[in-house]
Amino acid sequence: MRSFALVPTVCVAKLIEVTAMQKQFLPTILGICFFFGVCSPSAREGSALETVRRSTESIVTECAICHSTKEAQRGPVLHGMDAWYLLSQIQKFHDGTRGQNTDNRSEYLMGIAVKKLRNKREMNVAAKWFAKQKPMPAIRTVAGDAKSGAALYASRCAVCHGDKAEGKLDTASPSLTKLEGWYFIDQMRKFRNGQRGQNALDPGGQVMAAAVSDLTPHQISDVVAYVVDAFGPPEAPSLRQRFLPLPLETNSSRQ
Numbered sequence: 001m002r003s004f005a006l007v008p009t010v011c012v013a014k015l016i017e018v019t020a021m022q023k024q025f026l027p028t029i030l031g032i033c034f035f036f037g038v039c040s041p042s043a044r045e046g047s048a049l050e051t052v053r054r055s056t057e058s059i060v061t062e063c064a065i066c067h068s069t070k071e072a073q074r075g076p077v078l079h080g081m082d083a084w085y086l087l088s089q090i091q092k093f094h095d096g097t098r099g100q101n102t103d104n105r106s107e108y109l110m111g112i113a114v115k116k117l118r119n120k121r122e123m124n125v126a127a128k129w130f131a132k133q134k135p136m137p138a139i140r141t142v143a144g145d146a147k148s149g150a151a152l153y154a155s156r157c158a159v160c161h162g163d164k165a166e167g168k169l170d171t172a173s174p175s176l177t178k179l180e181g182w183y184f185i186d187q188m189r190k191f192r193n194g195q196r197g198q199n200a201l202d203p204g205g206q207v208m209a210a211a212v213s214d215l216t217p218h219q220i221s222d223v224v225a226y227v228v229d230a231f232g233p234p235e236a237p238s239l240r241q242r243f244l245p246l247p248l249e250t251n252s253s254r255q
């Protein structure tokens with residue numbers, strides 16, 4: 001399709017020649033120019049994509065394939081996260097600051113998915129929609145020593161993320177109160193082992209990576225277990241608890 005872009009240039013050159021030559025071909029040449037220059041498929045598709053305002057629903061339905069609150073999603077639940085943080089991450093994925101490292105497969109997947117968002121308006125719409133959703137209960141998946149986790153949080157995290165993990169805009173540090181344990185610990189490991197926060201154009205990520213680079217796996221489990229328990233989303237019953245048969249007495253007392 002790119003070759004069509006050459007056609008208008010060739011046309012202008014031909015028109016100049018034509019004035020000196022056979023004028024009877026002028027209408028034909030103009031017709032060809034009009035077809036390729038104005039009506040070329042690339043020109044039509046480009047302008048149509050820009051002008052169609054997709055509804056919020058059609059935008060977020062695409063995100064929900066991986067970010068809904070059903071079990072076994074490929075991405076984290078984003079419900080109730082701060083709009084500023086969501087937008088900042090969406091922009092990082094969009095401009096390639098995050099999500100281009102093939103060693104970080106889940107992040108890479110999101111780097112592809114973000115292309116569904118066509119412009120700034122759609123990025124804003126998606127961030128605002130997820131920020132407005134009610135936070136979801138989460139299954140506790142990370143075990144650790146809450147006491148040492150609390151001490152570690154107070155001395156190593158609170159300065160940027162706030163005393164109650166509420167987040168601080170002035171340090172560009174997000175709230176940690178909506179994170180599920182599995183995603184939280186996964187991101188901590190990625191910051192520590194260099195899979196996130198290494199891009200020179202990502203000062204926020206770099207600051208966070210430096211802040212946790214010396215933590216041991218134990219310390220990471222402790223701090224994640226503590227934050228999820230103390231400030232995180234309400235606990236959801238595990239799959240096992242949900243599908244365990246009710247005790248016999250309970251069954252009979254219901255009849």
Ligand code: HEC
Nearest residue numbers: 062063065066074075076086089090106107110113116126
């Ligand atoms: C194919 C699956 C998939 C789709 C579709 C998808 N995402 Fe993601 N998204 C992910 C995964 C996986 C991650 C976690 C990346 C990681 O592990 O670092 C993620 C991460 C994110 C994050 C970062 C969250 C954080 O806490 O830092 C945001 C924001 C986000 N996605 C927004 C969106 C939006 C908005 C859409 C819809 C346009 C969307 N995603 C569509 C898979 C997807």
Ligand code: HEC
Nearest residue numbers: 156157160171172173174184187204205207208211212223
């Ligand atoms: C010097 C400030 C600073 C310190 C200290 C710090 N963080 Fe962060 N943290 C940040 C910033 C900035 C970001 C946002 C990174 C980005 O934009 O990608 C962040 C991001 C995170 C994220 C990613 C959240 C998400 O949704 O993907 C987690 C998890 C996190 N921090 C946990 C912690 C924990 C736990 C500690 C203490 C052990 C800690 N941070 C210490 C500044 C800090």
